[in-house]
Every structure is written in C-alpha cells, then in structure tokens.
Amino acid sequence: EVQLVESGGGLVQPGGSLRLSCVASGFTFSSYSMNWVRQAPGKGLEWVSYISTYSSTIYYADSVKGRFTISRDNAKNSLSLQMNSLRDEDTAVYYCARHDQWLKYWGQGTLVTVSS
Amino acid sequence: SYVLTQPPSVSVAPGQTARITCGGNNIGTKSVHWYQQKPGQAPVLVVYADSDRPSGIPERFSGSNSGNTATLTISRVEAGDEADYYCQVWDSSSDHVVFGGGTKLTVL
Numbered sequence: 557e558v559q560l561v562e563s564g565g566g567l568v569q570p571g572g573s574l575r576l577s578c579v580a581s582g583f584t585f586s587s588y589s590m591n592w593v594r595q596a597p598g599k600g601l602e603w604v605s606y607i608s609t610y611s612s613t614i615y616y617a618d619s620v621k622g623r624f625t626i627s628r629d630n631a632k633n634s635l636s637l638q639m640n641s642l643r644d645e646d647t648a649v650y651y652c653a654r655h656d657q658w659l660k661y662w663g664q665g666t667l668v669t670v671s672s
Numbered sequence: 673s674y675v676l677t678q679p680p681s682v683s684v685a686p687g688q689t690a691r692i693t694c695g696g697n698n699i700g701t702k703s704v705h706w707y708q709q710k711p712g713q714a715p716v717l718v719v720y721a722d723s724d725r726p727s728g729i730p731e732r733f734s735g736s737n738s739g740n741t742a743t744l745t746i747s748r749v750e751a752g753d754e755a756d757y758y759c760q761v762w763d764s765s766s767d768h769v770v771f772g773g774g775t776k777l778t779v780l
Contacts, residue, residue: 593771600772601707601709601715601758603770603771617768656720663714
C-alpha cells in the first residue's frame with residue numbers, strides 16, 4: 557500500500573523558516589518524481605514545487621521561487637521542503653503527492669500557520 | 673501562465689447527472705486530470721488522462737476533453753458525491769502543474 561506521511565508543520569512568525577518532510581512507503585520512491593501542493597484555508601489547491609527522480613529537474617511556482625527549496629533523499633525515501641522568508645499568505649495545508657503525470661497518491665497534509 | 677477556469681458551484685438532485693467544466697486555451701491538446709476533495713481530506717484522483725478511471729472509482733465518473741473545454745460527468749449522483757472537484761493539467765510551456773479554481777458540487 558502506497559503511503560505518504562508529511563510532518564514538520566506548525567506555527568511560525570512572518571519572516572521565519574520551517575522544513576517539511578514527507579516519508580514514502582509502499583513503492584520504489586526513487587522511480588517517481590514528487591510534488592508539493594498546498595491549500596490555504598477555504599481556498600483551492602495550489603501547486604508549489606516539483607522534483608524529478610534524481611533531483612536533476614526542479615520547478616517552483618512563482619509565488620515561492622527564491623524562498624522555498626525542494627529536495628529528496630532516495631536512500632531514506634524522503635522528500636523535503638525548506639521554506640524561508642515565510643509570509644502570512646504561505647499559511648496552508650501542505651501535501652506531498654507522487655507524480656505519475658497525474659497525482660494519484662497524496663499524503664494527509666501538514667498545516668503551516670504563519671502568524672505573529 | 674496557463675489558466676484553467678471552473679464554475680464555482682454546481683447543484684444537482686440525487687439521481688441526476690452533474691457536469692463540471694474546466695476551460696482552458698486549447699485544453700483539448702492537453703491531458704486533463706480530475707480530483708475530488710471532501711472537507712478535511714486529501715484530494716482523491718477520480719479521472720486521469722481525460723477519461724480514464726483509477727481502480728476503485730465508480731463507473732458513474734467519466735471525463736471528456738475537446739477544444740477549449742474538459743468535462744467531468746457524474747451520472748446518477750449520490751449524496752456522497754458532494755465535494756469540491758478540481759481539474760489539473762501539466763503546462764509544458766511553463767513546466768508547472770496547474771489546477772483549476774475548483775467547483776463545489778452540491779447534491780440537493
């Protein structure tokens with residue numbers, strides 16, 4: 557059974573940093589690209605970032621480019637999102653999702669709240 | 673960047689057919705995927721590659737894509753289908769995953 561489990565969310569002040577993690581199981585992690593997708597309270601889905609299987613290709617949404625860094629450790633079946641210079645508008649549930657062209661498998665999400 | 677436009681809401685009586693549209697420039701040339709999201713839950717893929725269904729998704733869910741509009745059709749709507757629905761494509765010109773704004777399906 558494919559499982560994606562996010563962690564690392566919490567309350568952070570504007571301008572602060574946070575690192576999210578996503579641990580994968582039930583499939584060969586190194587064979588799949590991965591994404592981070594977020595959802596602000598009461599809002600729709602917003603794609604954040606994409607990373608290819610061996611990290612050679614990385615893309616970011618314009619809203620987070622230069623502030624967020626996606627990475628992965630295939631040996632640990634782990635995906636990360638380093639978030640710096642956080643803003644109020646980054647408040648959201650952050651999901652990791654496996655990239656199969658479509659996003660078939662999602663984690664349960666981790667809540668990030670940016671507030672003073 | 674590529675924009676996908678969905679109606680904010682669609683309402684349908686139980687047993688009827690719901691159609692949720694997703695508009696985009698020449699979207700018929702792209703592969704469209706649809707997700708269902710219920711409150712407090714992660715999204716669930718219900719249609720991929722325009723019209724294919726993942727295992728476990730009822731045949732009542734179907735999709736089509738042509739011209740500037742993709743459509744998710746839910747036949748014989750049930751109360752349990754009430755949820756938000758999102759369309760999604762990969763925009764190769766910007767190398768971005770793109771989501772539509774979402775449509776809230778209300779079962780009357």
